[in-house]
Amino acid sequence: VGLVNEWSLKIRKEMRVIDRQIRDIQREEEKVKRSIKDAAKKNQRDVCVILAKELIRSRRAVSKLYASKAHMNSVLMGMKNQLAVLRVAGSLQKSTEVMKAMQNLIKIPEIQATMRDLSKEMMKAGIIEEMLEDTFEGLEDQEEMEEEAEAEIDKILFEITAGALGKAPSKVTDALPEPEPMGAAAAAVDEEDDIEAMQSRLATLRMRIHYVIYIYFFFFLRILVSKKLL
DSSP states (O other): OHHHHHHHHHHHHHHHHHHHHHHHHHHHHHHHHHHHHHHHHTTOHHHHHHHHHHHHHHHHHHHHHHHHHHHHHHHHHHHHHHHHHHHHHSSOOOOHHHHHHHHHHTTOGGGHHHHHHHHHHHHHHTSSOOOOOOTTHHHHHHHHHHHHHHHHHHHHHHHHHTTTGGGSOHHHHTTSOOOOOHHHHHHHHHHHHHHHHHHHHHHHHHHHHHHHHHHHHHHHHHHHHHHHHO
16 A cells, blocks of 8 residues: 555656646747747748747647646556555556556656656556557657648747738748638637547546446455355
């Protein structure tokens, strides 16, 4: 029990670290947005493009950090399940859900060291099996960024400048596609955020359902055992 509680405390500590990093990145995003607006007023498209790429990178970083928090919540729910199993069966059990979550968490550079140590402890305890780390994720992300960034830049610029770049001289507007109305762009962003939030809530709900099933199963098992002993 003490070991499981210790793991849970470490996970919560790393979640607070992730929260601070998200806030720091979002503060920097606001600075970048202001810089984009200033550059747009001066018709400095090259500067706007560079800043827009940085904004895209930071938004993707925040999305990954939120995803890592969801994985951490999965691990925490898994720890609660393990405590329920431990109280009834007297030993910890393997958990594929915890293993999948740890497999994803061990790829996050900001928390990699802690997650690697935790995974080793969990392997010794028999909760998860040995995992292979994916060391190529960063390179793949960079290639994906280069391929997709160009398609997002104009959308980002139009969104932040409220269409100001679309009204700039021809050398700027010629390079821009026909912009979407601001309402449509904002709605698209809100819809993506809603989908991510919904997926996170569904993942949490599934874990809670599994936890309730565990509790009822082992409660029923204890009743059967007690009756058999009588």
